[in-house]
Amino acid sequence: MHTLELAEALQAAGMAVTVIAMGEPGARFFRDVSVPVRMIDTPPWADTLEERVFSWIDAMTAGLSKMRDDFDIVHSQDCISARAAAKVRDAGAKFHLVRTVHHVDDFTTQALIDCQRNAIIEPDQILVVSKLWQDRLKADLGVEAAIVTNGVRPERFAVSLDGDRLAELRRRVGAESRFLYLTVGGIEPRKGSRFLIQALAKVKASRRNSPVLAVVGGHSFQDYREYREDVLSSLQGLGLELGNDLILLGTVTEKELAEWFAAADGFVFPSVNEGWGLAILEAAGAGLPVVASDIEVFREFLVHEEDAILTTVGEPDSLAAGMARLIDEPATTRRLRKHGPALAARYTWNTTAAQHIAIYESIASARGKTDHELATDSQAT
Incomplete structure (x- = not known):
């Protein structure tokens, strides 16, 4: 990109x-x-x-x-x-x-x-x-x-879905009446995927109407199969089900990626190592509220509580608390949605x-x- x-x-x-x-x-x-x-x-x-x-x-x-x-x-x-x-x-x-x-x-x-x-x-x-x-x-x-x-090219993600397409996408991941988290980058160590799965389990356990997490991407020159299989094998022990709580969308087209940004309720990006965090800018440009880890590189362009909710890197409890806020605090969600496009416009x-x-x-x-x-x-x- x-x-x-x-x-x-x-x-x-x-x-x-x-x-x-x-x-x-x-x-x-x-x-x-x-x-x-x-x-x-x-x-x-x-x-x-x-x-x-x-x-x-x-x-x-x-x-x-x-x-x-x-x-x-x-x-x-x-x-x-x-x-x-x-x-x-x-x-x-x-x-x-x-x-x-x-x-x-x-x-x-x-x-x-x-x-x-x-x-x-x-x-x-x-x-x-x-x-x-x-x-x-x-x-x-x-x-x-x-x-x-x-x-980032904000207009690329400024997608407005009609009712039928929005319903189709959310139905595909079982999120008709559930909060839909989106993340981009597949399942790999650098993306903090293990901590994200553990945090999702904690959010699910704390409420009656459980959320769903959709993961876009996963193609990599490096081989993360062992890590991926280890993370997926932990789902049952955490009370999660692949295909119900966690949906792997894999590689999608550019058009469909923008549609998923428009269809989701929140974006989660708990990386432990990044050069920048381009996907965060894309999500912000789409008006999605963002929860991310507080690694140093993110703090170069994100202000906690204004541009994103920053959570302690590698700590599922902190990440889960940040994710839950997107569900429980409508005012916070509105504030983050409002700030996102302005953040993207600066880059x-x-x-x-x-x-x-x-x-x-x-x-x-x-x-x-x-x-x-x-x-x-x-x-x-």
């Missing part, structure tokens, strides 16, 4: 942009994209994460090598493309390599730890989306990073694009290019 929205905003501002991505032959993005796209074929799916990472780096390196002279700036959004682009640059390509570090994963194998570290120290310029990660990269790796904010993709253009122009200036030359040069993201 960040890549596509940024690319289109850069193009609208007059930049020449190409998106480079990996996918199976004939693969397309989840939506149409207005900028040129070049696809690099993915290698066969490997059994382990380590094997997948390094085989994808090799495939991306081979693909980028064929484009090495096509761009002045290559802007990577992840470890795989950063490592690949660094290899192509070091082999003689003349482009300037920029990398946005959205967050740092907690890998357990030394090979992946080293790979992630190299993907941060090898680029020519590092960007981050929050002060938290700027400070961490400086402290942990001695890397100086510039901050560029994330963005537009046009603002994000302007921050990037300033950085690109400083790179061009250092390389002796004029602003006019930069505007007609190619940027790859």
Whole structure:
């Protein structure tokens, strides 16, 4: 989402942009994209994460090598493309390599730890989306990073459902007369899914008309099957039922995601580790009241009780209390709904694009290019 929205905003501002991505032959993005796209074929799916990472780096390196002279700036959004682009640059390509570090994963194998570290120290310029990660990269790796904010397109989520469609969606998850919580990101450790399930059980146990939680997403390059199965196997012991209290919607279309934001009563996002929290901005833009964890990066742009209810990270009791407030305190819900669109409006993709253009122009200036030359040069993201 960040890549596509940024690319289109850069193009609208007059930049020449190409998106480079990996996918199976004939693969397309989840939506149409207005900028040129070049696809690099993915290698066969490997059994382990380590094997997948390094085989994808090799495939991306081979693909980028064929484009090495096509761009002045290559802007990577992840470890795989950063490592690949660094290899192509070091082999003689003349482009300037920029990398946005959205967050740092907690890998357990030394090979992946080293790979992630190299993907941060090898680029020519590092960007981050929050002060938290700027400070961490400086402290942990001695890397100086510039901050560029994330963005949201509020009109994308300003969806008004007619009565029939609203009833259809809520009926699909059994929420005709029940409070409907929504979360985005699937079931994985970084999203705090275990704590969310435990909190849901506590909310259910405290009232006669129990709520329902719908989970959107779940597709990931990493393999969270063991964690997911462990979380789902805990449902019965918590007094919850899959398909009744917890609904897994999986991957949905862009249009349907906006509809789920419109159909839900509240949004819950108890992450334990995030680079920013783009889904919170999307929910706020849709006018949904938000309950989130109080991790440092969320507190950079959320004010407790004004923009969201912030709960203690990793504590189901605190999360359950925050979730219950959305049911029990109509005035709180109205206040959060009112503040949400104003919060989202402060973080537009046009603002994000302007921050990037300033950085690109400083790179061009250092390389002796004029602003006019930069505007007609190619940027790859």
